[in-house]
Amino acid sequence: MNSLDIAKIVLVLIGAPILGCLLAGIDRKLTARLQGRVGPPLLQPYYDVMKLFQKDNMVVNESQNLYVVMYVVFVILSLLMLVFDADILMIVFVYTVSSVALIVGGMSTGSPYARIGSSREIMAILSYEPILILYALAIYLLTGTFKLSALDNISNPLLMYIPLIFISMLFVMNIKFKKSPFDYSTSHHAHQELVKGMLTEYSGPGLAGIEIGHFYEYVFLLGLMFLFWKVNIIIGLFIALIAFLFVIIMDNITARVYWQWMLKLSWTVLLIISVVNVLYLYVAKIKLI
Amino acid sequence: MALAKSPWIIHVNCNSCNGCDIEVLACLTPLYDAERFGVLNIGTPKQADIMVVTGSINYKNVNVLKNIYNQIPDPKVVLAVGACASTGGIFHDCYNVIGGVDQVIPVDAYVPGCCPRPEAILDGVVAALSVLESKSQGKIKGKDVKLKGNEVPSNA
Numbered sequence A: 001m002n003s004l005d006i007a008k009i010v011l012v013l014i015g016a017p018i019l020g021c022l023l024a025g026i027d028r029k030l031t032a033r034l035q036g037r038v039g040p041p042l043l044q045p046y047y048d049v050m051k052l053f054q055k056d057n058m059v060v061n062e063s064q065n066l067y068v069v070m071y072v073v074f075v076i077l078s079l080l081m082l083v084f085d086a087d088i089l090m091i092v093f094v095y096t097v098s099s100v101a102l103i104v105g106g107m108s109t110g111s112p113y114a115r116i117g118s119s120r121e122i123m124a125i126l127s128y129e130p131i132l133i134l135y136a137l138a139i140y141l142l143t144g145t146f147k148l149s150a151l152d153n154i155s156n157p158l159l160m161y162i163p164l165i166f167i168s169m170l171f172v173m174n175i176k177f178k179k180s181p182f183d184y185s186t187s188h189h190a191h192q193e194l195v196k197g198m199l200t201e202y203s204g205p206g207l208a209g210i211e212i213g214h215f216y217e218y219v220f221l222l223g224l225m226f227l228f229w230k231v232n233i234i235i236g237l238f239i240a241l242i243a244f245l246f247v248i249i250m251d252n253i254t255a256r257v258y259w260q261w262m263l264k265l266s267w268t269v270l271l272i273i274s275v276v277n278v279l280y281l282y283v284a285k286i287k288l289i
Numbered sequence B: 001m002a003l004a005k006s007p008w009i010i011h012v013n014c015n016s017c018n019g020c021d022i023e024v025l026a027c028l029t030p031l032y033d034a035e036r037f038g039v040l041n042i043g044t045p046k047q048a049d050i051m052v053v054t055g056s057i058n059y060k061n062v063n064v065l066k067n068i069y070n071q072i073p074d075p076k077v078v079l080a081v082g083a084c085a086s087t088g089g090i091f092h093d094c095y096n097v098i099g100g101v102d103q104v105i106p107v108d109a110y111v112p113g114c115c116p117r118p119e120a121i122l123d124g125v126v127a128a129l130s131v132l133e134s135k136s137q138g139k140i141k142g143k144d145v146k147l148k149g150n151e152v153p154s155n156a
């Protein structure tokens, strides 16, 4: 590990939450503008987190705090692995652990709302995980390795070979950002029937930790989209931005659906187009390296 | 500082006639847009800062109110919205009514009116913010309100 790596780690640890916080602020501001409201200040997510740190921490059981820490640590870990071009399959698994931490945290409280939210989140994982795995598989077929560092040696962007997986990934973004129409596991818009879903029993600093984890997660998820055009950083960032705007606009023009609908959508349409894409790569024997 | 910039409210309906509740919800619509001040209507008391109570307190819901109050982490403030929540209002001499919210839990700000206009409610929330801020600076904790039985008086 040389000094450049350490600089990178520090940059990710400090820069990612700032970027994520700004993204969350843009999201809220844009949503408000789309609804014809003035909306909160851009730094509102930052104020929220600072406020939450000033509140008392009320937990049902002590282990809840552990799950928050686990969630944040594993999200940061997966982001770091992404930055250091690690194994994409490993990144997907490490990232799943972070989602599982939140689910177990919700389940551990015994609150019915948290349990409903957690079981719905399990359904969400069930619907997006196959697509992530197929994404990893497509990268393997194209480059001959799961290592993301191979993407530096190719001349054409991934998007040209796996456009269908890109479309599926857009929906995965929507599920993972927990935005409408797939915001049924935890969303403050759903408080009439769900309270706060999975996160119902968190308060104060615990919730602040989860929010910070979300900031890292935003950056991580957009990083996954960035990979589609890694050969040119500008276009890559542009694609990530497009994905982000897509999520926000979908959030505003759709209503929450049943989790069954999401499962049907992802296990039929999204999964089939992803499989078709992977089969095409396999049959046509397209190799970038 | 940050407390005053992101007040999350929980709306508790105690026996309200629904007039006040509709006005509270009107605050969140694009016309009044309470989110300008960072106000979010949050579902769970554990994440709330301001408790907005509408309606008068009666023997049936008094324990629900106390329970929700106890579940809000400190620092917290209570805002009584409407004549009913402030004093008992039009229902003040009903056989089952205890009175305003301040009969059971400490109230920090009152919004008069039956029903109060959304502007007045927003004013109340903004007034509550300074109380919230001073409570957090002085580390003032909320009272731990004891739950009792149904508290039906013997002469009822």
Ligand code: SF4
Pocket (backbone or CB within 6 Å): B015, B016, B017, B018, B019, B020, B021, B054, B055, B056, B081, B082, B083, B084, B085, B089, B090, B113, B114, B115, B116
């Ligand atoms: S104050 Fe008026 S509008 Fe509000 S709950 Fe009481 S009677 Fe209804």
